[in-house]
Amino acid sequence: MNVFRLTHITTSLHSGSRMVVKNVCCIGAGYVGGPTCSVIAWKCPDIRVHVVDKSQARIKQWNSDKLPIYEPGLDEVVKECRGRNLFFSNDIDQAVREADLIFISVNTPSKTYGIGKGRAADLKHIELCARKIAEVAEGHKIVVEKSTVPVRAAESISHILSANTKPGVSYQVLSNPEFLAEGTAIENLVNPDRVLIGGEESAEGEAAVGELTWIYHHWVPQHKIITLSTWSSELSKLASNAFLAQRVSSINAISALCEATGADVSQVAYAVGKDSRIGSKFLQASVGFGGSCFQKDLLNLVYIAECLNLHEVAMYWQQVTDMNEYQRTRFAKRIIGCLFNTVTDKTLAVFGFAFKKNTGDTRESPAIFVCSHLLEEGARLNIYDPKVERQQIESDLTSARATSEPERVEKLIHIYTDPYQAVTDAHAIVILTEWDEFKTYDYKKMLSVMKKPAFLFDGRKILDHESLINLGFHTETIGKRFTRNTLLRSSGGDL
Ligand code: UDX
Ligand code: ADP
Numbered sequence: 001m002n003v004f005r006l007t008h009i010t011t012s013l014h015s016g017s018r019m020v021v022k023n024v025c026c027i028g029a030g031y032v033g034g035p036t037c038s039v040i041a042w043k044c045p046d047i048r049v050h051v052v053d054k055s056q057a058r059i060k061q062w063n064s065d066k067l068p069i070y071e072p073g074l075d076e077v078v079k080e081c082r083g084r085n086l087f088f089s090n091d092i093d094q095a096v097r098e099a100d101l102i103f104i105s106v107n108t109p110s111k112t113y114g115i116g117k118g119r120a121a122d123l124k125h126i127e128l129c130a131r132k133i134a135e136v137a138e139g140h141k142i143v144v145e146k147s148t149v150p151v152r153a154a155e156s157i158s159h160i161l162s163a164n165t166k167p168g169v170s171y172q173v174l175s176n177p178e179f180l181a182e183g184t185a186i187e188n189l190v191n192p193d194r195v196l197i198g199g200e201e202s203a204e205g206e207a208a209v210g211e212l213t214w215i216y217h218h219w220v221p222q223h224k225i226i227t228l229s230t231w232s233s234e235l236s237k238l239a240s241n242a243f244l245a246q247r248v249s250s251i252n253a254i255s256a257l258c259e260a261t262g263a264d265v266s267q268v269a270y271a272v273g274k275d276s277r278i279g280s281k282f283l284q285a286s287v288g289f290g291g292s293c294f295q296k297d298l299l300n301l302v303y304i305a306e307c308l309n310l311h312e313v314a315m316y317w318q319q320v321t322d323m324n325e326y327q328r329t330r331f332a333k334r335i336i337g338c339l340f341n342t343v344t345d346k347t348l349a350v351f352g353f354a355f356k357k358n359t360g361d362t363r364e365s366p367a368i369f370v371c372s373h374l375l376e377e378g379a380r381l382n383i384y385d386p387k388v389e390r391q392q393i394e395s396d397l398t399s400a401r402a403t404s405e406p407e408r409v410e411k412l413i414h415i416y417t418d419p420y421q422a423v424t425d426a427h428a429i430v431i432l433t434e435w436d437e438f439k440t441y442d443y444k445k446m447l448s449v450m451k452k453p454a455f456l457f458d459g460r461k462i463l464d465h466e467s468l469i470n471l472g473f474h475t476e477t478i479g480k481r482f483t484r485n486t487l488l489r490s491s492g493g494d495l
Contacts, residue, residue, distance in 0.1 A: 020100075021047060021100045021101050021142075021211050021214065021215060022046075022047060022048060022100060023047070023048050023050065023098050023099045023100050023101075024037070024040060024047055024048070024049045024050070024099060024100070024101050024102075024103070024215070025049075025050045025051075025052065025095040025096055025098070025099035025101070025102045025103070026049070026050070026051045026052070026102070026103040026105055026146075027052055027053070027092060027095075027096075027102065027103070027104050027105065027106060027129050027132075028053060028103075028104065028105035028106035028107070028125075028129075028147070029051045029052070029053035029055075029058050029059060029062055029068075029088060029105075030053075030058075030069075030105065030106075030107060031069055031071075031182060031185075031292070031361065032105045032146060032147065032178050032180070033051060033053075033103065033105030033106075033146070034051065034062065034067075034068070034069060034074075035069075035071055035074055035180060035185040035186060035189060036103070036105065036146065036178060036180070036189060037049050037051045037086070037103065037105075038074060038077045038078050038081060038086060039077060039186065039189040039190060040215065041077075041081040041084075041085050041086035042077045042080060042081050042086075043190075043218045043219040044085075044215060044218045045084075045085055047085060047215065048085050048087070049081075049085060049086050049087070050087045050088075050089065050095040050098070050099065051086070051087070051088050051089075052088075052089055052090060052091060052092045052095045052096075053088075053090065054090065054092070055090075056090055059088050059089060059090050062078070062088035063082070063088050069359075069360065069361070070358075070359060070360040070387050071182065071183070071185045071186060071358075071359065072183065072184075072186065072358055073186035073187070074185070074186055077186060092132060093132075093136045096132065096133055096136050096137055096141075097136055097137065097138055099141065100140075100141070100142065100211075101141070101142040101143075101144060101211065101212065101215070102133060102141055102142070102143050102144065103144045103146045103176075104126060104129045104130075104143065104144065104145050104146060104147060104157070105146045105147055105178075106125035106126060106128075106129055106147055107125055107147065107292075108121045108122060108123060108125065108126060108147045108148055108149050108296075109121070109122050109296065110122065110295075110296050110299055110300070116303050118299065119299040119300065119302060119303040120150070120300065120303045121148070121149055121150050121153075121296065121300050123149065123150075123153060123156065125147075126145070126147060126149060126153065126156075126157065127156070127160065130143075130156075130157045130160040130161055131160060131164070133161065133171075134160060134161050134163075134164035134165070135164070137166075137169050137171075138168070138169060139168065139169065139170075140169075140170045140171070140172075141169070141170075141171050141172075142171075142172050142173075142174060142208045142211055142212065143157060143161065143171055143172070143173045143174070144173075144174045144175075144176045144212060145157060145173065145174065145175050145176070145234075146176055146177065146178055148177065148178075148237055148238070148241070148293060148296070148297055148300075149234060150234070150238075150300055150303075150304055151231055151234045151235045151238070151304060152231060152234070153234060154173045154174070154175050154198070154230045154231075154234065155230070157173050158171070158173045158200075161173070170204075172199070172200065172204055172205055172207070172208035173200070173230070174197060174198060174199045174205075174208055174209060174212055174230070175196070175197070175198035175199075175230045175233040175234050176195070176196065176197050176198070176212060176233070177196055177233060177234070177236065177237035178237075179192065179193070179194075179237075179240065182291065182355075182356065182358070182359040182361055183356055183357060183358030183359045184358070190219065192220060192224060193224070194224050194225070194226050195216050195220055195224060195225045195226065196226050196228060196233045196236055196237070197209050197212050197213060197216075197225065197226070197227050197228075197233065198227070198228050198229055198230040198231070198232060198233025198234065199227065199229075199230060200230060201229060209227050213225055213227070237297070238297045238300060238301050238304075239301075241293050241294055241297040241298070242297060242298055242301050242317055242320065244282055244294065245289055245294040245295075245297075245298055245320050245321070245324070246317075246320045247282040247283060248282060248284075248286065248288075248289045248294075248324070249289075249319075249320045249321075249323035249324055249327075251265065251269055251283045251284070251285045251479075252285050252286065252288065252323060252324070252327040252478075253323055254268055254269075254285070254479070255285035255327075255478050255479030256326075256327075256330065256479075258479040258480060258481070259478075259479060259480065259481050260481075262481050264479065264480045265285045265461075265478065265479025265480060266285075266461065266479070266480070268479075269283040269284070269285065284461070285461065285478045285479040286327075286366070286434075286459065286460055286461070286478060287327065287328060287331045287366045287370060287432060287459030287460065287478065288324045288325075288327040288328040288331075288366040288369070289324055289355075289366070290355030290356070290362075290363070290364040290365040290366050290367075290368075291355045291356065291361070291363060291364055291365075292361070292363040292364065294324075294364070295321060295324070295364045296364075298317055298318075298320055298321045299321065301317050302314045302317050302318050302321075305317065325369075327366075328366050328369045328370055328373075329369075329373065331366075331370060331457070331459055331478065332369070332370045332373035332374060333373075334457070334476060335348070335370075335374065335428065335430060335455075335457050335476075336374070336377055338455055338457070338474070338476055339427060339428060339455060342377070342378075343374055343377045343378060343379035343427075344377060344378035344379070345378060345379075345380065346379055346380065346427040346428070347379075347380045347381075347382060347425055347426045347427055347451075348374060348379050348380070348381055348382070348426060348427060348428045348429075348430050349381075349382045349383075349384070349419070349422040349423040349426040349428070349429045349430070350367065350371060350381050350382065350383045350384070350422075350430050350432060351384055351385075351419060351422075351429060351430065351431045351432065351433070351435070351438050352367060352384075352385055352431060352432040352433025352434070352435055352438065352460070353365060353367045353368075353371075353383055353385035353388045353392075353393050353396075353432065353433065354367070354385055354387060354388050354433050354435075355367070355433070356433065356434065357433055357434045357435045357436065358387075358435075359387065360385075360387035360388050360389065360392070362388055362392055362393070362396050365396070365432075365433075366432060366459070367432040367433065368396045368397065368402060370430070370432055370459070371383070371397055371413075371432075372397060372402045372403060374430075375397065375403065375409050375412050375413070376403070378412075379412065380412050380413075380414070381412060381413050381414070382414050382416055382421075382422040382423070382426060383413060383414070383415050383416065383422070384415075384416045384417070384418070384419045384422045385433065385435075386435055386437060390415045393413070393415055394410070394413065394415070397409055397413055398410055419438075419441060419446075420441075420445065420446065420449075423446045423449060423450055424449045424450075425449070425450070425451060426450050426451065426454075427450070427451045427454070427455060428450075428454065428455035428456065428457060429446070429450075429454075429455070429456045429457070430457045430459065431456075431457065431458045431459050431460050431462065431463070432459050432460070433460065434460035434462045438462060438463070439462055439463060443456075443463075443467075443468060443471055443473070444471055447471055447472055447473060453474050454472065454473055454474065455473065455474045455475075455476070456468055456473040456474070456475045456476070457475075457476045457477070458475065458476070458477040458478070459477075459478060460478075461477050461478055461479070461480075463475075463477075465477055465480070465482070469482065
């Protein structure tokens with residue numbers, strides 16, 4: 001961290017030389033832009049926040065009682081601020097024109113075409129935003145890159161802006177990556193571990209960093225605000241997600257060893273996490289990580305390393321995503337193996353489709369991969385998730401990425417709103433998301449309406465497996481092998 005710059009910024013904040021940000025605009029009303037700007041509006045009643053999006057449907061939802069994303073605490077924040085100093089609209093031009101500071105929070109998916117296909121980040125949405133800003137902006141604007149983007153993306157934004165600058169218009173581009181995790185977004189925004197602000201190393205750049213710092217100062221203590229170079233800021237975001245994903249892949253790799261040797265991955269994770277240098281967070285073995293960031297950012301890191309001829313670095317991070325693929329496939333194969341090597345025409349009740357609990361988001365959800373594998377083998381799936389909409393599940397499982405036979409898949413999937421109905425006549429229950437409500441179900445009642453032997457595959461390690469075995473379920477979970485004696489109890493000596 002550059003202490004000189006930080007001191008300089010703090011001084012300028014108190015010297016009265018600031019431009020005073022009164023209007024903030026955010027382009028992109030998604031999982032990042034929506035919650036982030038809602039919290040800014042909530043914590044900064046003196047700032048007017050205008051969130052815009054090209055999608056009319058999305059904005060309509062932000063202005064309704066049913067917000068487009070499910071996030072604990074978000075409804076309350078939006079209700080308090082909407083119409084006061086928080087506004088949602090499709091009027092991108094007006095919002096950009098009025099704003100002193102513009103966040104770009106549009107999606108940056110992996111490219112699905114051309115050079116870097118499947119790995120490089122697709123910057124077309126970011127580029128369109130930069131061109132739009134250049135087209136309509138007046139006066140001085142601070143443009144803040146908030147989407148996860150490859151290193152040096154801020155440079156591309158600056159390039160587009162400066163190549164199209166009109167007289168009387170000037171820009172400063174900052175990087176301010178978002179570290180919110182879905183399901184805990186409001187908590188993460190209100191009490192962040194740190195806020196990164198990357199800017200150009202010039203007086204103008206430092207002044208812009210000072211303006212954004214001032215916004216965060218409304219609720220974030222100074223020691224948590226880290227200022228650094230734009231490139232370091234961008235790379236820190238990719239590196240943080242890569243490190244987190246690596247922890248999940250590491251414990252998942254150990255889970256395979258546990259299953260093969262009889263060790264229990266929960267015990268191993270506990271023991272390993274007790275080392276204060278390692279720490280206990282993010283050591284929950286699972287069916288694999290999902291979400292819009294981990295896979296995309298890892299592949300992006302791999303692509304950047306390859307482009308820089310750093311092959312060993314690329315191969316190192318590639319392994320983290322390969323291990324994730326291995327874990328998902330391994331779990332699906334284990335289900336098939338346990339069900340006497342065939343799931344054709346068998347009914348499996350799937351609990352959970354979101355990539356983690358407390359969100360309705362299914363992007364890169366391990367559920368999509370496990371379900372697709374089972375569908376490929378001819379299984380009928382009764383799917384229940386407390387928050388994911390029916391259409392989302394259907395479109396995820398019938399998309400070109402998931403299957404080459406969408407009509408066949410459509411016939412094999414049934415979406416339920418009641419988990420007890422989903423298990424009726426099912427051969428097995430498969431848990432793919434760690435929703436708390438799954439722990440509260442009456443599994444005795446479920447067992448009574450299932451086909452026997454009834455199987456339960458816990459891909460999230462959330463249930464009490466001994467109790468399930470005692471009830472009579474043949475139970476399988478990640479990173480633990482039940483002894484033959486335990487399983488004999490569940491089958492009444494029939495193994
Ligand atoms: C992540 C980062 O945490 C966040 O900082 C960044 O801004 C965006 O990407 P998110 O993807 O929303 O956030 O959720 P996260 O809690 O990180 O979980 C990602 C995936 O890893 C989920 O599928 C989760 O179930 C899985 N996971 C997480 C595990 O399997 N085990 C763990 O111990 C932790
Ligand atoms: P993230 O998880 O990064 O927030 P989302 O897909 O949830 O991604 O949200 C991104 C939002 O950005 C979408 O609502 C999309 O309509 C919007 N968007 C993408 N490109 C533009 C653009 N050029 N102008 C305005 N909005 C855009």
